Amino acid sequence: MQAETGVVAHSHARGQLLWAETGVLSITSDNTIWVLPPTHAVWIPSYIPHQVNSETQAQLRNLYIDPAYPIRQNEKSIVMLTMSHLLREVILKLTDTKVSLTDQQIKNLGLVAIDELEVLKPFNNNIHSGKDLRLQRLINYIVQHPNQQLSLPDLSKIAGASARTIERLFKSETGMTFRQWRSRFKLMNSLALITQGKTSTFIAHELGYKSVSSFITTFKAQFGCTPQEYATKE
Known part of the structure; x- marks a missing residue:
């Protein structure tokens, strides 16, 4: 493909x-x-x-x-x-x-x-995308451009709605704020990068984290281990 x-x-x-x-x-x-x-x-x-x-x-x-x-x-x-x-x-x-x-x-x-x-054991690495067409339009863009770092106001233009409306849709249809949703999606993509042998420094930069330590802390809070420990297990 x-x-x-x-x-x-x-x-x-x-x-x-x-x-x-x-x-x-x-x-x-x-x-x-x-x-x-x-x-x-x-x-x-x-x-x-x-x-x-x-x-x-x-x-x-x-x-x-x-x-x-x-x-x-x-x-x-x-x-x-x-x-x-x-x-x-x-x-x-x-x-x-x-x-x-x-x-x-x-x-x-x-x-x-x-x-x-x-x-085979199930593995939870999914996230809700909602039903509203405006929200789906925005999320489809993020899925197709996972490394983009556009702000919510910029992404809202792609969706054809105001930032306030999109934030409300995220909460009502995914159960998360936009910030929480994007953080979760970043972590999902970080697993893929880890399996490709990428370092925490590379991943933190690629996915737009403020620092390597913030990426490692967020990763451990979600998955219960550090990126390096996850790579060793896999």
Whole structure:
């Protein structure tokens, strides 16, 4: 998937496991946004509309699973999952066009993928986008330009509403102020940058934090560990 491109809202008859081997994706569905680094995937049940955007070039790897195989039946909407090393290698094997697999090998690997998908742990890295079209217009801009540092008055012009109206919409439709929402979105994107091997200094500068220490403090308050500790775990 090329940088700064996207796929409009669509759905599939089969369940989809969406994973980017490289790059970072944003997924939008049902007024919710997920930021997806290579350490994670999203499970998208059948017929769930979703939109995909990529700010960077990304190598997508998709698995489509027939409804005849019941997967994560308690989850009726999109869920973000922490990838396992086993599932990662199985997907790479199944999607490697240079490797010739027999039908039986494909079936065996597919069954392993299904078993592994069932036990992956959910990971909360999403944020609400609201239903109001003006708010969605503004949020879509932020999603497509995650490193921008425009003020609320400037962003409100993109939305076609006053700054006061946009602030009210953020509170009523996302449960957060604009400042809180953007802070949360920055943290979501910081996870993706960490998985790319970026330093805290780089991330703090890239995402517009006032200092490296303020980024680390905010990150630890949200995720319970420092960026370096998170990178070590992943």
